[in-house]
Amino acid sequence: MQSSKAPLSLTQLLICGGAIVTLSMGIRHGFGLWLQPITQAQGWTRETFAFAIAIQNLTWGISGVFAGMLADKLGAFKVMLAGALLYALGLVGMAHASTPLLFTLSAGVLLGMAQAGTTYAVVYGVIGRNVAANKRSWAMGIAAAAGSFGQFLMVPTEGLLISHLGWQQALVVLGGAALLIMPLAWGLREPGFGGAQAVPRDQTIGEALKEAFKYPSFQLLMAGYFVCGFQVVFIGVHMPSYLRDKGLSPQVASYALALIGLFNVFGTYAAGVLGQKMAKKNILAFIYLARAVVITIFLIVPLSPTSVYVFSAVMGVLWLSTVPPTNATVAQIFGVAHLSMLSGFVFFSHQIGSFMGVWLGGYLYDRTGSYDIVWYIAIALGVAAALVNLPVKEAAIARALPAGAR
Numbered sequence: 001m002q003s004s005k006a007p008l009s010l011t012q013l014l015i016c017g018g019a020i021v022t023l024s025m026g027i028r029h030g031f032g033l034w035l036q037p038i039t040q041a042q043g044w045t046r047e048t049f050a051f052a053i054a055i056q057n058l059t060w061g062i063s064g065v066f067a068g069m070l071a072d073k074l075g076a077f078k079v080m081l082a083g084a085l086l087y088a089l090g091l092v093g094m095a096h097a098s099t100p101l102l103f104t105l106s107a108g109v110l111l112g113m114a115q116a117g118t119t120y121a122v123v124y125g126v127i128g129r130n131v132a133a134n135k136r137s138w139a140m141g142i143a144a145a146a147g148s149f150g151q152f153l154m155v156p157t158e159g160l161l162i163s164h165l166g167w168q169q170a171l172v173v174l175g176g177a178a179l180l181i182m183p184l185a186w187g188l189r190e191p192g193f194g195g196a197q198a199v200p201r202d203q204t205i206g207e208a209l210k211e212a213f214k215y216p217s218f219q220l221l222m223a224g225y226f227v228c229g230f231q232v233v234f235i236g237v238h239m240p241s242y243l244r245d246k247g248l249s250p251q252v253a254s255y256a257l258a259l260i261g262l263f264n265v266f267g268t269y270a271a272g273v274l275g276q277k278m279a280k281k282n283i284l285a286f287i288y289l290a291r292a293v294v295i296t297i298f299l300i301v302p303l304s305p306t307s308v309y310v311f312s313a314v315m316g317v318l319w320l321s322t323v324p325p326t327n328a329t330v331a332q333i334f335g336v337a338h339l340s341m342l343s344g345f346v347f348f349s350h351q352i353g354s355f356m357g358v359w360l361g362g363y364l365y366d367r368t369g370s371y372d373i374v375w376y377i378a379i380a381l382g383v384a385a386a387l388v389n390l391p392v393k394e395a396a397i398a399r400a401l402p403a404g405a406r
Contacts, residue, residue, distance in 0.1 A: 008130045008190060014139065016187030017123045018146030020080065023181055024087065024118040026150025027174050028111070029257060030158035032237040036244065037167040044100060046241065050362025052104040053237055054355040057229065059112025060119075061351025067116040068125060068344030069205065072337070076126045080185035083117020084178055086110050091175035095168040118181055120144070121347050124327045125340025126188050134276065137328035141272015144323040148264030148316070155261060159254040208338040212345070217333060217392045221326055222349035224284060227385035228322045229353030231291055231378045235315070236260075238361040242371050243308060252305050256312040263316030271321035272328075280325035280332075281392040287318050288389065292382030294318065299375055333397050 035049050071079045090113075093106025116122075123143055131139045161170035203211070212218045240253035274283055298311040327343050334342055361374050 008126070008188070010131065010135075010139065012187050013127060013130055014142050014146075016184050017126060017143050020118060020181050020184050020188075021120065021123055021143055021146045022150035022153065023177065023184075024083075024115060024150075025148075026154030026261075027087070027091075027158075027178060028115060029150070029236055029261065030155045031107075032240045032257065033155070033159055033162060033250075033254065034167055034171075035237065035241050037162060038103075041167070042098075042103075044103075045362070045366055047359075047362035047366045048100045048103070050237065050358050052100070052108040053233075054359035054362075055104055055108030056112040056115070057233055057351045057354035057358060059109050060115045061112075061348035061354070063113045063116035064119075064121050064344040064347050064351070065341065066344075068121045068340035068342075071122045071125050071340040075190050076122045076340075077185050077189040079117045079122055080188065081182055083114050083122075084181035084185065085114075087114035087118060087178035087181065088175040090114050091171045091178060095171035095175075114178070116344075120323060120327070121340050121343040123188075124343055125336075126190060128327075128331045128336040128339040129190065133332070136331060137275030137280070137324055138272045140324040140327055141269045141275070144268035144272065144320050145265045148261050148268055148320055150261065152258050152261030152265065155257040156254055159250070203337065205338065205341065208334070208342065209345075211397065212334060212342055215333070215397060217394075218330070218342075218346075220388045220392050221329060222346050224288065224385040224389045225322070225326060225346050225350040226353035227288060227381040228326075229350035229355075230357035230381055231295075231353075232319060232357075233354035234357030234361050234374055234378060237358045238365070238371060238374075241365075243303075246303050248303070248305060248308065252308055256308050259309055259312035260316035260319050263313045264319040264321065267317035267319060267321040268324060270317075272324040275325045275328050280329045280394055281389045283325045284322055284389040284392075285386040287322055288382045288385035291315070291318050292379045292386070295375060295379050295382070299372075329392065329394055332394055335396070 031053060035046065038044070039046055039049050067079050067083070090106050090110030093110060094103065097103035097106050120143070124140055127139050127143060128136060158170065158174065161173055165173065236257065239256065240250070243253045243256065244250060271283055271287070294311065294314050298307065301307050326346060327339075330342050330346060331339050357374070357378070360377070361371060364373050365371055
């Protein structure tokens, strides 16, 4: 049995943490496949579906702050158990919701809370506390790559489930799969929780928050992450319908999302590795600017399955590659004692962007019959995010010594 004071092994961290992120992120990346089946079956507008997913992202962001606080205080294990149970309940509720309100409560609120407890902020807190600084960015890259592999693995699987079982039964099956997070979370039980504190804390939660929100680089990281959320969730949820509107088959959309996941395995891993060797702010600026360029080219060239697959592959390299350098920068500046909580706040900004991206996609489509305006906004925001990341200062923040230490 593992000693109560022994750190978690790197292999154990990566296998269990990676598998949890594979499931939690893999399931959510396929939600766009349900947009048309659900709206057509229920007689709802696209805005109704998009609003529920927007609430999901916003709830995820808000809940992520508190999930991070609890994970820092009680350990990630308990938070993940609760998150897995909420995930299963949310998916089953999504399958049987008969009104827009019930759909929003299940697909929006329950699944948003579930994702807060089973994805990056909580897993990265465990990694930050148990992996040395010289390997932290790399380890975070591995975990992010696992989420990307989940998209590659799960999106085609979800498409097959829908086609063979119907959209309702497919959601119930996924609810059962989400419960697999519970035994995997057992492998992320950390020493020091429930007894002696594993990570010494020289700051209270209030002091840590005050320090972070007064620090300009933290604000800039949050601004950049807002853009990340806007772009990836708009594309992930609305691109399947955008392609079908243009006359392409549903299989093209499934393959496109799967390609994004596959190539993001390489992109997130590369971002994690590069984050150990070069300035993370420069990595982030490049990613955001490259996204703007790639989207622009995608809109200019004639649309075909080939252009969609090329776009998906290139965008996949850039998809979640912002995650390792952003979270590693937070750890580098502020330390790891409150990492889950601070990562949760940065991620909250990401989720506000996600809310805007997915909701605006549905709102503007219903009013203009086109996604063009939202594509243009995504391009402009990419350029803006590249610029705001350049002034970020990555060095550890200078803190005054406690009075007793002088």
